[in-house]
Amino acid sequence: MLSSAQNNVNNTNLMTKYRQDFAIIAGWVSFGSKVLDLGCGDGSLLQFLRSGLETKGYGVEKDDANWLACLQNGTNVIQMDLEAGLSGFEDQSFDTVILSQTLQAMHNTEAIVQEMLRVGREIIVTFPNFGYWRNRIQITRGNMPVSKSLPYEWFNTPNVHLCTIHDFDQFCKNHNISILERKVITDAQEISFMPNLFGNLAMYRLKSQ
Amino acid sequence: MTEINSIGIVKANTAYFDSPLTLKSGEVLPQFHLVYETYGTLNADKSNAVIICHALSGNHHVAGKYAETDKNAGWWDNLIGPNKPLDTNKFFVIGLNNLGGCHGSSGPSSINPETKVPFGARFPIVTVEDWVDSQARLLSYLGISQLAAVVGGSLGGMQALQWTIAYPDLVRHALVIASAPNLTAQNIAFNEVARQAIMTDPEFHAGDYYAYNTVPRRGLRIARMLGHITYLSDDAMGEKFGRKLKDTIKYGFDVEFEMESYLRYQGDKFAGEFDANTYLRMTRALDYYDPALEFDNDLSAALKVAKAQFLVVSFTSDWRFSPARSREIVKALLDNELTVSYAEVTAAHGHDAFLMPDAHYHAILRSYLQKIEV
Secondary structure, three states, X not given: OHHHXXXXXXXXXXXXXXXXXXXXXXXXXXXXXXEEEEOOOOOHHHXXXXXXXXXXXXXXXXXXXXXXXXXXXXXXXXXXXXXXXXXXXXXXXXXXXXXXXXXXXXXXXXXXXXXXXXXXXEEEEEEEEOOOHHHHHHHHOOOOOOOOOOOOOOXXXXXXOOEOHHHHHHHHHXXXXXXXXXXXXXXXXXXXXXXXXXXXXXXXXXXXX | OOOOOOOOEOOOEEEXXXXXXXXXXXXXXXXXXXXXXXXXXXOOOOOOEXXXXXXXXXXXXXXXXXXXXXXXXXXXXXXXXXXXXXXXXXXXXXXXXXXXXXXXXXXXXXXXXXXXXXXXXXXXXXXXXXXXXXXXXXXXHOXXXXXXXXXXXXXXXXXXXXXXXXXXXXXXXXXXEOOOOOOOHXXXXXXXXXXXXXXXXXXXXXXXXXXXXXXXXXXXXXXXXXHHHHHOOHHHHHHHOOOOEOOOOOOOOOOOEHHHHHHHHHHHHHHHHOOXXXXXXXXXXXXXXXXOHHHXXXXXXXXXXXXXXXXXXXXXXXXXXXXXXXXXXXXXXXXOOOOEEEEEEOOOXXXXXXXXXXXXXXXXXXXXXXXXXX
């Protein structure tokens, strides 16, 4: 029981090493600001922001093992299910609310984005770009894509709302969300040429219009 | 043989207070005493003290045994001891019996020094606020000016919360477990049924049953049986007892189901050792506690003064102090930008889960307590 929880934590640590988005997110967060990280995993991002930018704030995490890892590394962590919304948080009570590589696993996608905009003055959303060329090739070969950024088989994936950069741009337009900044990266390289084709990870800094 | 990691043999002490304590009701206790136990050693700069606030039927005997032959250890022994989650190698832990209790502290069954007979009905109604005030007196009696932590479950959690409001500079950490910022109507209703069971017992004698050499056993027994039903979840009860029979169906009203046997056993045991007047007062303290009341029911405003760091824990199957109630506390703490972590532990045991040694629950407490600097 304890060793399996430990394994989960170790796996998460291993995965976070490959997370390309921390530095860009740090560039979008102000020094000393108040941050809410939704689906914060083991709290690595918040730790990263705390150490570099002296941010304060909280993580939200549902998983027991991740929750405990947060507590152990000194991250304030609230255990709750994001699908139920952010009713425990006041309007505009955070400088930045972050949803890092979790959007695609949400059932209530529209609701969580609206909730983030309610609670945060700005929000950061990152997700794996389903339009990435390697995904497209696998689809043309007739298979659901499996890759480093989408490391699941179709039958065990937690991802239920995958989208492309074009899709998300449209989503923002339709929901009156201003895109303050958008960065697209592949293997830690920023992609500016045909990002919906060559970009692996999409990162947005957004606010309400 | 003493269990591994047990604090071992402990003894109770009594602290006497001669200066009057003004209660929330306005009544004054000219003098009072509190019975308490301590585990571990107070460090040189007195920075490692932890107070354990007990719930409805708890007392000062939190951990250890009075003698090797004792059948049971203290009520939260699974938490407290050397290398246990609340590690007595690190912390100096204080357990006490609250004012109005029946395990040695001043209460309805103790002798009124003015009349030389038990207080009985004359013992005032005490509140969570009064308890915390009296606990603060105990703290200065022990020469401690700040608590590393205050820990409480259920009604004890209310006291932990109250500590951070009444004495914000005296508490560094508050562990508020399976608790609520006030009771729901349903909870008050359960308490009222329990009190009615006691007060309508012919042996109650308006609370002065000591003079009649009797106790309202039947009432207290029913009150406790009712309580036990609400401390367990339907699932836990189903799993533990189900429809199991002791023998066969006898077409009568004696104990036939295991469930009945358990309730009667618990009721009898409790009625033999607990004081009915104390039970009335403990349930009333529960009913009355509502720190948001003076702030237009704004709990965030009530907690504005708090400075402590918080760990709030609830249990999924607890329907008496449900996770939603703990989330109200968490929201108020978040509104005040306080340091807080909140865990919602998946547990089948209902409200009783806070006393169970669930591995994840204990890992949470251990991890949190380990990070407290002393």
